[in-house]
Amino acid sequence: MxxxxxxxxxxxxxxxxxxxxxxxxxxxxxDASHDFDFEFGTWKTHVTRRLRPLTGSDQWVDLDGTSVVRKLLDGRANTVELDISGPSGRIAGVAMRLYDASARQWSIHYASRDAGQLTPPLFGRFKDGRGEFHGQDTLAGRSILVRFMITCATPDTCRFEQSYSDDDGQHWETNWIATDTRMREG
Missing domain, CATH: 1.20.5 (Single alpha-helices involved in coiled-coils or other helix-helix interfaces)
Known part of the structure; x- marks a missing residue:
């Protein structure tokens, strides 16, 4: 038929x-306004940091401390208070993450205790459980690109990796690897 x-x-x-x-x-x-909800709380942080990025140096240092992530604006914003130290010194600062509902993406802004001003923002989102954020900054007077990635192996273990590029993203050099482990209250 x-x-x-x-x-x-x-x-x-x-x-x-x-x-x-x-x-x-x-x-x-x-709607991705709750993408960072997994991170609220206190984390033990281990950071491996390249001392002189984009110079050809491969000298790394280790630092340990905490990250405390607090929810703001019903989860559409949050702060991360970082306090780590090691033989190379102390790094303390705060990150502010803001959700832009019209763009359906996040911006990440950072200020160190010593600099006292916000860095240029990184913009991005989570896809398939991985956060990827990009932006521009300067390093030693030259313009660079910044990439920041977030992945979590478990709900209680996450990895944060930052890389720089000084050739418009053709090559990336990792300069910061943080492994966070959730601290249980009590």
Whole structure:
């Protein structure tokens, strides 16, 4: 039995429009305002840091301490208070993360205790459990790109990796690796 020609066109149009609609829905990111909710609390932090990034140096130092992540604005913003130290000294600072609902992405701003001003923001989002954020900054008077990635092996163990590029993103040099382990209260 053959269907009328009009029905074939309708079935064909439906077959084409369903995948197209599914693709459009998949391409539109969902509300991501709670992407950082997993991180609220206190974390033991181990940082491995390259001393002189983008100089050819491969000298690294280790620092240990804590990160305390606090929710603001019903989760649409949060702060990270970092306090780490080691033989190379102490690093203390605060990161402010803000969710832009219209762009469906986050911005990350950082201020160290010593500098007293915010760095240029990084922008990005989480996809498939991985956060990736990009921005521009300066290092030793030259313009660089910054990439910051977040992955969590478990709900209680996360890795934060920062890399710099001075050739428009053709090559990236990792300069900061932090492994955070959740501290249980009590």
């Amino acid at each position: 053959h269907a009328p020609a009009g029905l074939h066109r309708l079935l064909l149009a439906s077959a084409i429009s369903i995948p197209a609609a599914a693709q459009a829905a998949a391409a539109t990111p969902l």
